[in-house]
Amino acid sequence: xxxxxxxxxxxxxxxxxxxxxxxxxxxxxxxxxxxxxxMRQIEQQLSRKLFDRGPRGVRLTxxxxxxxxxVAPHLEGLERALSHYSCRREEALTISTISGVMxxxxxxRLPGLVAAHPxxxxxxxxxxxxxxxxxEPVDVALRYGRGPWPGVESERLFxxxxxxxxxxxxxxxxxxxxxxxxxxxxxxxxxxxRWLDWFAYxxxxxxxxxxxxxxxxxALQRAALEGMGVALARMxxxxxxIEAGLLRxxxxxxxxxxxxxxxxxxxxxxxxxxxxxxxAWVHAEAADYRASMAHMPTHSAAPAAVPEACx
Amino acid sequence: xxxxxxxxxxxxxxxxxxxxxxxxxxxxxxxxxxxxxxMRQIEQQLSRKLFDRGPRGVRLTxxxxxxxxxVAPHLEGLERALSHYSCRREEALTISTISGVMxxxxxxRLPGLVAAHPxxxxxxxxxxxxxxxxxEPVDVALRYGRGPWPGVESERLFxxxxxxxxxxxxxxxxxxxxxxxxxxxxxxxxxxxRWLDWFAYxxxxxxxxxxxxxxxxxALQRAALEGMGVALARMxxxxxxIEAGLLRxxxxxxxxxxxxxxxxxxxxxxxxxxxxxxxAWVHAEAADYRASMAHMPTHSAAPAAVPEACx
DNA sequence: GCGTCATCTTGAATGTTCTTCAAGTCTGGC
DNA sequence: GCCAGACTTGAAGAACATTCAAGATGACGC
Numbered sequence: 039x040x041x042x043x044x045x046x047x048x049x050x051x052x053x054x055x056x057x058x059x060x061x062x063x064x065x066x067x068x069x070x071x072x073x074x075x076x077m078r079q080i081e082q083q084l085s086r087k088l089f090d091r092g093p094r095g096v097r098l099t100x101x102x103x104x105x106x107x108x109v110a111p112h113l114e115g116l117e118r119a120l121s122h123y124s125c126r127r128e129e130a131l132t133i134s135t136i137s138g139v140m141x142x143x144x145x146x147r148l149p150g151l152v153a154a155h156p157x158x159x160x161x162x163x164x165x166x167x168x169x170x171x172x173x174e175p176v177d178v179a180l181r182y183g184r185g186p187w188p189g190v191e192s193e194r195l196f197x198x199x200x201x202x203x204x205x206x207x208x209x210x211x212x213x214x215x216x217x218x219x220x221x222x223x224x225x226x227x228x229x230x231x232r233w234l235d236w237f238a239y240x241x242x243x244x245x246x247x248x249x250x251x252x253x254x255x256x257a258l259q260r261a262a263l264e265g266m267g268v269a270l271a272r273m274x275x276x277x278x279x280i281e282a283g284l285l286r287x288x289x290x291x292x293x294x295x296x297x298x299x300x301x302x303x304x305x306x307x308x309x310x311x312x313x314x315x316x317x318a319w320v321h322a323e324a325a326d327y328r329a330s331m332a333h334m335p336t337h338s339a340a341p342a343a344v345p346e347a348c349x
Numbered sequence: 350x351x352x353x354x355x356x357x358x359x360x361x362x363x364x365x366x367x368x369x370x371x372x373x374x375x376x377x378x379x380x381x382x383x384x385x386x387x388m389r390q391i392e393q394q395l396s397r398k399l400f401d402r403g404p405r406g407v408r409l410t411x412x413x414x415x416x417x418x419x420v421a422p423h424l425e426g427l428e429r430a431l432s433h434y435s436c437r438r439e440e441a442l443t444i445s446t447i448s449g450v451m452x453x454x455x456x457x458r459l460p461g462l463v464a465a466h467p468x469x470x471x472x473x474x475x476x477x478x479x480x481x482x483x484x485e486p487v488d489v490a491l492r493y494g495r496g497p498w499p500g501v502e503s504e505r506l507f508x509x510x511x512x513x514x515x516x517x518x519x520x521x522x523x524x525x526x527x528x529x530x531x532x533x534x535x536x537x538x539x540x541x542x543r544w545l546d547w548f549a550y551x552x553x554x555x556x557x558x559x560x561x562x563x564x565x566x567x568a569l570q571r572a573a574l575e576g577m578g579v580a581l582a583r584m585x586x587x588x589x590x591i592e593a594g595l596l597r598x599x600x601x602x603x604x605x606x607x608x609x610x611x612x613x614x615x616x617x618x619x620x621x622x623x624x625x626x627x628x629a630w631v632h633a634e635a636a637d638y639r640a641s642m643a644h645m646p647t648h649s650a651a652p653a654a655v656p657e658a659c660x
Numbered sequence: 661g662c663g664t665c666a667t668c669t670t671g672a673a674t675g676t677t678c679t680t681c682a683a684g685t686c687t688g689g690c
Numbered sequence: 691g692c693c694a695g696a697c698t699t700g701a702a703g704a705a706c707a708t709t710c711a712a713g714a715t716g717a718c719g720c
Contacts (some may be wrong), residue, residue: 042431044355060667072708074668078484079707084434085486093667093716108430115423120353123395123416173392371696383679385698402697404687 046080050088051113053077054106058095130159131312135180137164138255139299142275143327144180151319158312171304177313178303180320185300193301193317195324199273199292199331200232203285207265217288218242224267226258227251232270232295239293273331274299299324357391361399362424364388365417369406441470442623446491448475449566450610453586454638455491462630469623482615488624489614491631496611504612504628506635510584510603510642511543514596518576528599529553535578537569538562543581543606550604584642585610610635 049066053073056062063073081088088102098106135144140162152158169176171190186192202220204212215222220242225233227248237244249267252258255275262269263284271285273292279285301320307313360377364384367373374384392399399413409417446455451473463469480490482501497503513531515523526533531553536544538559548555560578563569566586573580574595580587582596584603590596612631618624 044359044427047427047431048355058667068707069709070668071670071710074670075707078669081484085484087481087484091668091715093665093718095667105434108434109427112423112426112430116355116358116420116427119419119423120358123419170398173389173396173398175396369696379678380680381697382681382699386678389698402686404689404694404696406696 042080042083046076046083047109048113048117049073049076050080051106051110053089053096054098054102055110057097059091130161131310131316132161132163132175132177133179133316134163134165134169134174134176136182136255138259138272138275139180139182140164142278143299146278147323150323151316154319155312155315158315160312160316169302171306177307177310178301178316181300181302183297183300185298185302187302190302190304193321195299195301195320196274196328196331197294197298199294200236200270201273201276201292202236202268202288203262203271203276203280204268204288205263205265205285206283208267209286209288211265220268220288221245223288224249226261226267226269228270229253229255229258232293235295236270236293240289240291353391353394357387357394358420359424359428360384360387361391362417362421364400364407365409365413366421368408441472442621442627443472443474443486443488444490444627445474445476445480445485445487447493447566449570449583449586450491450493451475453589454610457589458634461634462627465630466623466626469626471623471627480613482617488618488621489612489627492611492613494608494611496609496613498613501613501615504632506610506612506631507585507639507642508605508609510605511547511581512584512587512603513547513579513599514573514582514587514591515579515599516574516576516596517594519578520597520599522576531579531599532556534599535560537572537578537580539581540566540569546606547581547604551600551602 049062052066053059053062056065059073059077060070063070066073077089084105086101086105087099088105089096090099133144144162148160152160163176168181168187169179180195181187181192182198185194202225204223208224212223217223218240220237220240221244225245225248227233227250229252233244233248250261252261255272258269259271259275259279261267262271263279268288276285280287301317303313360373363377364370364373367376370384370388371381374381377384388400395416397412397416398410399416400407401410444455455473459471463471474487479492479498480487491506492498492503493509496505513536515534519535523534528534529551531548531551532555536556536559538544538561540563544555544559561572563572566583569580570582570586570590572578573582574590579599587596591598612628614624
């Protein structure tokens with residue numbers, strides 16, 4: 039027995055409840071001819087005559103009535119479930135970024151946006167992988183990398199700097215050590231492998247080994263906060279911690295890296311109600327952030343060997 | 350928002366419950382590639398990532414899990430409803446014919462078939478319209494007409510005769526009238542308009558008007574039984590009543606007409622389990638019936654003007 | 661009985677979607 | 691590092707869906 043197409047069943051219910059193929063076809067955005075073919079097809083699949091056709095529309099046969107009663111409640115439940123599921127709140131703007139950027143840059147600034155625009159509804163998501171805008175209900179992402187990326191809009195927001203940071207407790211323990219001779223300090227492995235770049239920039243000898251290796255920036259940062267060692271931190275994430283006194287920068291230098299932060303979104307997001315507001319706000323905040331980072335003592339550094347892109 | 354295809358939802362549930370696209374594709378009788386495309390499509394339609402793909406199969410994301418839970422019960426209900434509905438009992442042979450033939454010819458003989466073949470399961474349907482074998486779950490029909498009909502097998506069973514019949518009560522009331530002078534009797538209109546043929550065959554003058562007109566043979570027969578008038582009856586239907594004494598033939602003559610009875614069935618019915626048995630039996634019964642009708646006094650008559658075909 | 665109208669049907673042509681094929685990617689286990 | 695299993699991807703071909711145009715049907719009004 040042939041598998042009955044559920045889409046055909048759906049059309050049958052529509053026709054049955056409308057009682058008129060012409061009107062049902064309109065509702066389905068088809069010609070009456072297409073619907074007529076469909077009804078014939080389902081009758082063939084079921085080997086049953088479901089409608090009596092007449093010049094005043096169609097009437098269900100007894101069997102058609104039975105089928106309608108059997109399937110309509112389930113179909114309704116199914117449609118309702120799908121409707122709930124796929125009904126993204128069009129008014130909520132869905133923003134995605136990695137958790138470090140979320141907590142270190144976006145969240146501290148968001149109260150300003152919410153205060154200025156109470157009508158905005160935001161949906162915030164942390165993710166460690168690049169957003170697939172085709173498959174995921176994300177409207178916009180703050181993405182770290184070298185950009186631009188194909189198929190999406192990529193608007194540069196601000197650069198990134200790295201510097202060695204450590205917890206006050208560690209500094210206390212290493213009281214007599216020279217903060218410019220990092221080779222003698224307990225260093226935490228860098229997920230992005232930038233210690234060599236740092237030593238090339240600042241001079242000195244890299245250590246033969248690190249205290250531990252980490253696969254995410256979050257884990258690295260937590261280890262640094264615990265005083266496990268010196269981390270080569272990204273400023274966008276570390277800066278609030280530094281300003282809070284939870285971490286200290288060793289020395290006075292910051293190394294700019296080729297990666298930057300971008301506002302990334304697919305074409306479809308242009309039409310989103312909150313997109314214009316959010317985008318303008320992010321660019322303004324990024325400009326402020328760039329200005330506040332402008333007093334950093336910097337030199338041009340050689341590009342890092344391995345590019346990394348994260349949302 | 351695009352309408353979600355229910356057939357895609359069904360495939361999603363299959364893949365989700367199988368937890369492996371390759372095996373699910375086998376179950377769906379597709380290549381894994383087709384299923385992969387489908388899963389991608391539904392993810393796009395819903396703008397959601399439903400699966401995490403891995404080398405050991407697929408795992409539902411949280412959203413995929415939510416969707417599964419939301420739709421699975423309804424889908425199951427729908428599939429069950431459809432399954433019940435479309436599940437013809439393959440072992441039951443569905444036979445259709447008009448009610449007069451059903452009661453006058455088939456039913457009186459069926460006990461013989463059932464006794465000889467207790468394993469047979471029959472589904473009997475009366476219908477006044479020609480069976481549409483494409484749309485209706487009928488395996489075989491006894492059809493009246495001139496045959497053959499396109500798209501189906503048409504096997505001739507036996508001829509048909511007509512004769513004027515009346516109830517004993519009417520005969521009693523018309524005790525002094527000549528049964529060969531029907532023009533003087535109260536005649537019931539014939540649905541097939543054959544009174545003119547009869548008078549051309551038997552002589553005499555048709556009446557200016559009939560007692561009443563009827564749109565079906567059943568109604569005509571009932572009126573005759575009530576003694577309303579003389580009906581021009583078809584023997585296949587009237588004969589049991591005549592043999593029961595409920596109706597009498599006026600005179601000694603029977604007029605053969607061009608229409609006959611056929612066994613009609615679509616190609617697909619050849620494979621039906623009970624078809625061979627039923628078909629052989631019907632042909633044997635038809636042969637017996639033809640033999641029993643062979644002693645009827647008959648002449649060749651002009652063909653009737655309007656052909657009629659009924660199952 | 662005839663004409664009109666609304667509705668549905670039908671077959672063929674055209675457009676769209678689905679499936680397969682072939683090549684590729686990814687990951688875990690050895 | 692290699693291999694196998696599982697899934698992905700784009701293009702080609704197959705299958706299906708829809709439209710178009712002509713036709714059929716039945717109810718209604720004249």
